[in-house]
Amino acid sequence: MVKKSMKNILVTGAAGQIGTELVMALRQKFGNDNVLATGRKTKPTKQVLNSGPFEFVNINDKESVEKLIKKYDIDTIYNMAAILSAVGEDRPGLCWNVNMNGLINILDLAVQNDLTRVFVPSSIAAFGPETPKNNTPQETILKPTTMYGVTKVSGELISDYYFQKFGLDIRGMRYPGIISNETLPGGGTTDYAVEIFYEAIKNKKYECFVNKDTVLPMMYMPDCIKATLDLMDAEISSLKHHSDFNVTAMSFSVEELADEIKKHIPEFRCTYKPDFRQKIADSWPRSIDDSAARKEWNWKPEYNLAKMTEDMIQVLGKKHEKGKL
């Protein structure tokens, strides 16, 4: 099947942590007017609102999404709308509905409207307690114990099914915890690795909801955006995998992160009060083998713990000085 060349992009979840920065990166790359940002009910940042088109739409409302695909002549979708792990445990039905029924709407619309490409994010949440915890292989046991994880494994499987059955070019990766300074994450388990910076800058202290020994794979937002754009640009002939690439940039315990922050803010103190999210964190890998991504589309992160911490503190410090935190 010969596909049209890339014209217009639709991003769902554009008010979210990754969506906010992805929209801006895509607008820079493909032109402001060619990237339609959409969200369910939260307004995106002023930057997103003022730099190009924005529409409210719910991915569970298939007809409304289709109207936008036609109105803006969309041929590529980044489906970033999702309910994350912690909220997903509170509202498992909503999590399934958005992450799976919403995804199936997007995939069906992509097939029916002959779209060129779809990005479907997965997560380290696809793994579970029976998965090897260290250097988790690309091919391994996928038996998550959270609803979010169940939707992520199902999302990978249905994406690969649509690829085989309908020839739809779907790509995706298992995001680790993403650390950023534009839009706060909402409702995830790895949120502590972002909150800790905001609290360190504002209040010089943070009470963490997982214990100090908790180690999870993480990535700084510039690497996350680079990985996402690079995978979507890769030659399809070089890809053996499609929607389930392991990717990572660093792994650290909360105590190691707190110590790194103390190098910049010596007064900073971190205390620990684990809640239900500890169990979720304990069910995920500590580190990831991302050699398939490195081999198939040249994935290579730029930020490690020290470089990411320095940049986070600099960016958030400036925002704080301007009263914008």
Ligand code: AKB
């Ligand atoms: C979460 O913590 O739920 C997310 C994720 C790892 O997918 N950040």
